[in-house]
Amino acid sequence: MKIAIVNYGAGNIQSLKFAIQRLGHEAYLSHDAAEIKAADKVIFPGVGEASSAMKMLKKTKLDIVIPTLTQPVLGICLGMQLMCNSSEEGTTQGLGIFDVNVHRFENSVKVPQIGWNQIANLKSALFEGIKDKEYIYLVHSYYAPLCNETVATSEYGLTYSTALQKDNFYGTQFHPEKSSKAGSQILKNFLELKLETNNFTK
Numbered sequence: 001m002k003i004a005i006v007n008y009g010a011g012n013i014q015s016l017k018f019a020i021q022r023l024g025h026e027a028y029l030s031h032d033a034a035e036i037k038a039a040d041k042v043i044f045p046g047v048g049e050a051s052s053a054m055k056m057l058k059k060t061k062l063d064i065v066i067p068t069l070t071q072p073v074l075g076i077c078l079g080m081q082l083m084c085n086s087s088e089e090g091t092t093q094g095l096g097i098f099d100v101n102v103h104r105f106e107n108s109v110k111v112p113q114i115g116w117n118q119i120a121n122l123k124s125a126l127f128e129g130i131k132d133k134e135y136i137y138l139v140h141s142y143y144a145p146l147c148n149e150t151v152a153t154s155e156y157g158l159t160y161s162t163a164l165q166k167d168n169f170y171g172t173q174f175h176p177e178k179s180s181k182a183g184s185q186i187l188k189n190f191l192e193l194k195l196e197t198n199n200f201t202k
């Protein structure tokens with residue numbers, strides 16, 4: 001299986017590569033449109049600041065390529081946020097895959113949220129074998145509100161989307177590669193997705 005990790009200078013992806021290796025696969029880093037299009041699965045990671053990340057995507061024209069991909073695509077953390085319409089971080093225009101705008105947490109909670117939180121209301125094949133209220137690991141200051149594409153929620157001052165799905169596009173606000181056994185199962189589920197798999201059974 002060809003697994004491409006979109007390479008646009010979005011922080012350390014070693015833990016992601018190791019997590020995929022532990023599942024018996026190798027992933028390659030690429031910013032080449034043809035290589036990314038040829039992959040069976042595409043992972044769009046992200047650590048850092050939204051507007052500079054978007055500039056890097058535009059530089060390599062990946063902002064045009066990613067929304068046209070037809071294989072399963074997983075956006076992680078900032079990757080998921082960039083797949084939304086826009087982000088308040090640096091007033092950034094996103095890729096517009098998920099029809100929701102990303103907001104900053106209010107100062108009534110500690111920002112950024114760093115550490116373990118629970119996911120609930122699981123509605124995607126991504127969460128096959130994952131129990132409601134499972135713990136996952138997050139590091140973020142911005143969030144996607146609830147919307148039609150929400151497939152998992154978490155609570156942090158308010159209820160927000162910890163995962164989104166539209167067609168072949170998936171996004172997790174949490175880091176599956178840092179979320180212990182549950183995260184490993186979620187990554188495994190993504191790697192085993194078939195294009196037609198939108199059904200969810202528990």
